[in-house]
Amino acid sequence: MDRRKSLKVIVLGTVSSGLLLDACKTEDKKTIVTKMPKASEEKHPGLMKEEVAHLKEVDSYTYFTPHEMKTITILGDIIIPKDDVSGSASDAKVPDFIEFIVKDKPENKVPMRGGLQWLDMQCLNRYQNSFAECNHKQQMEIVDEIAWPKKAKPEMQQGVNFFNLMRNLTSTGFYTSEIGVKDVGYIGNTPNQWNGVPADVLKKHNLAYTPKELKECISFSS
């Protein structure tokens, strides 16, 4: 069921006088007055005009080169690969998210581009190929030198910083995607009736509601 429809069901269930039924009767002066005009154009409901202008500006150019995007994609899928629970970072379109976010948060532009360059230089020196052109074994060798902050050699520290940033941006992009939200198991963001911690969870943690809480708090019959 569409979220907004399920919203109406829940509200009608809890409001005995049928709030939303009343709202349909446009003549009734007691109902919600929606005569205030909308804040902004239909295309971007609820956005300030400055936000719309900013989005236009961000979307007007491309930052990463195709080569950089290829590298970002390979790294992203090393960080978040497909596993038996969910897809990979590229399945969740994380590279597109990273392209957007460095333009939206430009303080990331230099660390990202510089990190990608650093990585390519490391690979050129060792393997005479950029990272994207290396074979999988070579790619994992260099990744293993920068993916473990507590084990990395001191001269690899810039790479460690870059990989930390890539890991954080990749996971942020992944776990806020539809695939990632499902993977991590967040099941909220929907009309709900909060009736307290489930009984089996209470039992597991040796917790219970007091008689006072059971009496004074909102309850929903299951």
Add this chain to the structure above:
Amino acid sequence: MGNFQIKVQPKKYDAVIIGSGAGGGMAAYILANAGLKVCLLEAGPNFNPAVDSKQLQNPWESPRRGASTKYRPFGDFDGCYWGWEIDGEPYTNAKGSDWEWWRARMVGGRTNHWGRIALRFGPKDFKGKSADGLGDDWPIGYEDMKPYYDKVDKLIGVFGTNEGLVNDPDGIFQKPPKPRLHELMIKKGATAIGVPVIPSRLSILTQKLNDTRGVCFYCQQCNRSCKIFADFSSSSALILPALATGNVDLVVNAMAREVLTNRDGLATGVSYVNKEDMQEYQVMGRTVILGASACESARLLLNSKSPRHQNGLANSSDVIGHYLHDSTGADMGGIIPELFDRKRYNEDGVGGMHVYTPWWLDNKKLDFPRGYHIEYGGGFGMPVYGFQWGIENLNGTYKVKGKQKEAGGYGASLKEDYRYFFGSHVGMAGRGEAVPRFDNYCEIDPEVVDVYGIPVLRFHTKYSDYEINQAKHMKETFSNILHSMGAVITWGGDDGPEDNYGLHAPGNIIHEAGTIRMGNDPKKSPLNKWAQAHECKNLFNVDGGQFVSQGDKNLTWTILALSLRTSEYIVDQLKKNNI
């Protein structure tokens, strides 16, 4: 009825109200329902939560996944336009001052995204000086305000419980929601060390209040503003009903420049800039009511100079702008190993804490004079930008499913780590009372104007040892609670005297007040006990400016009660032709 642009407005209103937040919204509501004609000026654009809220949007529906921007510093889904900086509207700090100033610009103001924390002042909060000699007493007390708090509880709605606490008074409460898992653990751990935990008091409807507002469906997104009006926003709960009376002309994108006065020194109206055409307009009224927020209202008065009011309107006391104060704030958080790898269920409650800690100690035994309450957070939150950022600091420290791992990493093992730690975080924040001082103030900057040509504010603020010692105590308390509940501190545990124990900069808690305080002595206070200017009887203030002090109680509920009281007084005085 409705919203139209005013040019040279021949219509004389009963009241011109500046600002559509809690105070201005309540004033518009009361006056309009009393049959008076109101012009409500709002510096920002329109905002109707039913239409403009981002409630129930998924994280992937924001291109930045909910990250903050300068337009929405609290995150892309947050229901507030602007915040710490506004294009074209600078402010300044004197050398050594570090005031942070939040300004919303929208119909309903910051009540669209506020924390919903609705705490009455208690008797002690009105009489601080009588108790410990610091600051000043309010010219009114709890007994004066109780009837108005009761009215606000009934008009707008708040959940909570009556606990018989003297300084956290009983109210007319709807039922609170049951505590969540981390809240039960906080309650157990805090109570074991003598820190009380009681149901919170939030302005969210868990039960039907009236025919125009819905009942909460626990999406935990109050800060986005509520499409079914289940939580209080001035826009939905006050402005829309006020508009429905037909007595309110709402003018948006109207930046007030100054309050106009006549030769007798009485207010006659307001001069404002229409932001859309950058032209000047004037609107006349029998009264002028300032609800632009504490510092903006002070700024308006200081900028409204005239031969009769050379120091700014109603300011021969020279006090306007002074006694500026904010809530204090310090915080700490960590993880609860007992909650690693826990069972998933829909844990969304209301958009705020279900429990909190009211101030519980005797300041006479402490090295700071005023108290603080504690707010709690945790649980499964919707993943947004920054989700488990910095996992390299966590996944090598704790065994994951019995395996000791190396910090950082990648791959299927990393995905396992994100799942493992999700929902195990907990945090707490103190919100305390600062002592208002004359030498904490804002004034007109002699050199700087904003893009509308209006002189801006310059701030002079600094916390004292009273506030710093209070923050130190907060940190000790949080550390004790976290340990008692089996949590491990992961942030906020390293502060010390070198950074004022993590005490937030003044203004950062966004509870600014005191700049146009009330008092019986016109030499020390610009306003009388009705929030009416001593020197200009048809000029009123209904925002945080009028506060003499603010307890540890967050301002909004008292702003609403004061505005209701002042508005009924204005209606009475206008009908008697006294003003």
